[in-house]
Amino acid sequence: MSRFLTAALLLGQTFAYDTVLGFNSRPLVETRTIEEIYNAALKEGGTVTVWHGGDEKDQQDSLKSAFEERFPGMTLNITVDLSKYLDGEIDQQLYNNNVFVDSIILQTLQDFPRWQQEGALLNYAPVGFDKVYSAFKDSISASWYGYSIFFWSISWNTAKLPNIKNISSYSDLLKPEFKNKLVLTYPNDDDAVLFAFYQIMQQLGTKWFDDLLKQNPRWVRGTATPLTIVSGANYSQSATFTSFGGFNPGKNVNISFPNDAEFVTWPQTAAILKNAPHPESAKLFHNFLLSSDHQKTVPLSVRKDIDSSESPYRNIMNTPHTNPTTFAKFMSDRVTVERxxxxxxxxLGSAQGLSPLIDDI
Incomplete structure (x- = not known):
């Protein structure tokens, strides 16, 4: 296929990602100390219910532990499921006027401006909200904001590929040594992975994808699954570019970032539902998320005043070969996404296998 046809296939409309000012949008700006919010949450019952996008049930166990250790007596009930399923269930709660979730943290970035316009979100600015990059938040209503930058990197197992010293590009993965060695998430099953392929093919064309298929990759559901397979000694596959493992993904696993096409970064975005049953507990949780102490523990911070000390890319807005604002625009263009x-x-055919939350590979 010619590059002209490639452009016709891959280039969709560009949508602005500005939020329309919704009803009663003036936010409550938090002025209390964290201890005052903590005491209010305990008096409320000490429980907060959070739905978090992801594809393994235990992915946010560390967040639960960190929150409950910081605030003794508090309970964080956190459920992890695919964002594309959770957002529909939130819509059902809103439609039935039966909201039982306090806080939502999702990959479906297009939902947050819609929910804000529908008046479904609490207009509330936690301490630290003013430090969040403006591109990652609704600056007017303070109804939603990113809390951590997620990203896909190239990852490979050095024990399985002892002769590979570095993988510097997506084109490298087309070399003979990666034949039958790749494991990838179906792009038609996860919009962030879809965006990864979209960006690569904008730069390298559909021929790159044709050649990738000749490598006979293993296709799986879920973005945690490829890294599990790459890390496991019992699997022959040894490299992927559709998993998030942070900057230290585990024993024998190295990561790199490509120099021949953009890689995906985005702010995983959080909001409190306006009719949350535990609003003070939700406020405590969101103040914890944006606190400087917690932001220093995430791989890439959403706050412009905090360096991500473990990251080689301390300032995400000036990182080469990625733009963390473009995924939100892509997600808002549902015509291009569906096409x-x-x-x-x-x-590739439809995604095969059970949901990664119940599939044991």
């Missing part, structure tokens, strides 16, 4: 989804489904 691309069916393009890949036509090439």
């Amino acid at each position: 691309l989804r069916f393009y890949f489904e036509n090439r």
Whole structure:
């Protein structure tokens, strides 16, 4: 396929990601100390219910432990499931006027401006909100904001690939030594992975994808699954670019970032539902998320005043070969998303296997 046709296939409309000012949008700006909010949360009952996007049930156990250790007597009930399923269930709660979740943290970034316009979110600015990059938040209503930058990197197992010293590009993965060695998430099953393929093919064309298929990659559901397989000694696959493992993904696993196309970064975004049953507990949780202490523990901070000390990319807004604001625009353009989804489904077939939350590989 020519590069002209590639552009026609891959280039969709560009949508602005500005939020329309909704009803009663003036936010409550938090002025209390964290201890005052903590005491209010304990008096409320000491429980906060959070739904977090992800594809393994235990992915946010460390967040639960950190919150409960910081605030004894508090209980964080956190449920992890695919964002594309959780957002529909939130819509059902809103439609039935039966909200039982306090806080939501999702990958479906297009939902937050819609919910804000519908008046479904609490307009509340935690301490530290003013330090969050403006591109990652609703600056007017303070109804939603990123709390951590997620990203896909190239990851490979050095024990399985002892002769590979570095992988500097997506084109490297087309070399003979990666034949039958790749494991990848279906792009038609996860919009962030879909965006990864979209960006690569904008730079390298559909021929890159044709050549990738000749490498006979293993296709799986879930973005945690590829890293599990790459890390496991019992699997032959040894490299992926559709998993998030942070900057220290585990024993024998190295990561790198490509120099021939953009890689995906985005702010995983959080909000409190306006009719949350535990509003003070939710406020405590969100103040914890944006606190300087917690932001220093995430791989890439959303706060412009905090360096991510473990990251080689301390300032995400000036990191080469990525733009953390573009995923939100992509997610808002559902016409392009659906068109691309069916393009890949036509090439790969529908995603096979159970949900990664119940599939043990």
